[in-house]
Amino acid sequence: MAGLGGGRRISLAPRGPRLKDVPAAWILITPVIVLFSIAVLYPLVETIRLSFFDIEGLRPAEYVGAGNYVELFFDAGFRNTIVTTLVFTLATTAISVSLGWFLAMLCAFAPGRTLPFRVMIFAAFGVSEAVSGYMWVSIFRPDEGGLLNTIVGVVSPGFSHAWLGDPGTALWAIIIAASWSAVGLPLMLCFASVQAIPKTVLEAAYMDGAKPLSIMRHIMVPLSLPGVRVAIFINLLGALRAFDIIYVLTGGGPVRSTETIGYFMYRESMTQFKLGYGAAATVVLLIAVLIISIPAIIQRTAGAK
Numbered sequence: 001m002a003g004l005g006g007g008r009r010i011s012l013a014p015r016g017p018r019l020k021d022v023p024a025a026w027i028l029i030t031p032v033i034v035l036f037s038i039a040v041l042y043p044l045v046e047t048i049r050l051s052f053f054d055i056e057g058l059r060p061a062e063y064v065g066a067g068n069y070v071e072l073f074f075d076a077g078f079r080n081t082i083v084t085t086l087v088f089t090l091a092t093t094a095i096s097v098s099l100g101w102f103l104a105m106l107c108a109f110a111p112g113r114t115l116p117f118r119v120m121i122f123a124a125f126g127v128s129e130a131v132s133g134y135m136w137v138s139i140f141r142p143d144e145g146g147l148l149n150t151i152v153g154v155v156s157p158g159f160s161h162a163w164l165g166d167p168g169t170a171l172w173a174i175i176i177a178a179s180w181s182a183v184g185l186p187l188m189l190c191f192a193s194v195q196a197i198p199k200t201v202l203e204a205a206y207m208d209g210a211k212p213l214s215i216m217r218h219i220m221v222p223l224s225l226p227g228v229r230v231a232i233f234i235n236l237l238g239a240l241r242a243f244d245i246i247y248v249l250t251g252g253g254p255v256r257s258t259e260t261i262g263y264f265m266y267r268e269s270m271t272q273f274k275l276g277y278g279a280a281a282t283v284v285l286l287i288a289v290l291i292i293s294i295p296a297i298i299q300r301t302a303g304a305k
Contacts, residue, residue: 100186
């Protein structure tokens with residue numbers, strides 16, 4: 001491109017990184033690499049290494065190769081834990097995302113008036129699982145002083161049920177408690193997706209005589225799917241790694257009916273002092289997280305390109 005004065009050419013080609021900027025870049029990124037190595041990489045490698053050893057209490061570690069994984073495969077308790085984890089993860093994700101998506105559709109018709117409502121629901125997402133667990137303990141109390149028993153007692157006087165002490169209801173009680181605290185994120189993600197819909201599209205639908213339900217079904221729901229997919233991914237990972245709320249509400253009981261993989265590895269490592277066996281369960285959980293995460297990451301990366 002010719003200059004205005006003396007015919008000087010100005011290149012518009014993108015300039016690559018200059019060599020003198022490389023040392024500065026390494027200086028800036030080194031603290032992040034060090035912290036990541038200490039907080040994530042080293043524990044990960046050490047956990048994988050420990051999973052190949054038989055470590056019980058203060059006894060010297062004994063290398064067993066894949067023995068811990070073979071034992072996990074034949075452990076009926078661990079197989080039951082996998083089933084419990086799948087039920088808890090899928091049910092919690094389905095309930096929280098469906099409810100958050102539905103509420104987002106309703107709030108989208110009156111964004112200003114529903115702001116306090118959205119803030120209250122999203123605030124529950126910011127409460128730690130341990131704190132919300134103690135709140136749900138009072139709700140699920142087995143006597144008539146429990147909130148749930150009191151509500152049911154209005155219809156059936158004198159009703160009393162140990163919701164967390166009955167193997168038939170304990171898992172679903174935890175699913176309800178976990179879903180309550182997880183609704184806020186899908187609500188905000190789906191609401192943001194709906195708000196990103198061009199106003200001209202909604203105005204055109206109104207001018208054509210479309211009813212609110214038709215607009216929700218044919219416009220808002222399809223165009224909010226990107227937010228739904230992100231919410232499903234995040235809530236799946238959160239439910240798969242759940243520990244705090246299970247520890248507070250049931251401690252994996254009764255008779256291990258609410259024990260997920262996260263609680264199983266805690267029990268084996270910290271209460272049974274079988275560190276190698278617990279590490280093997282941790283690796284299994286890590287593999288499950290990777291199975292869920294990698295396809296989603298690949299899809300998002302391909303979409304960005």
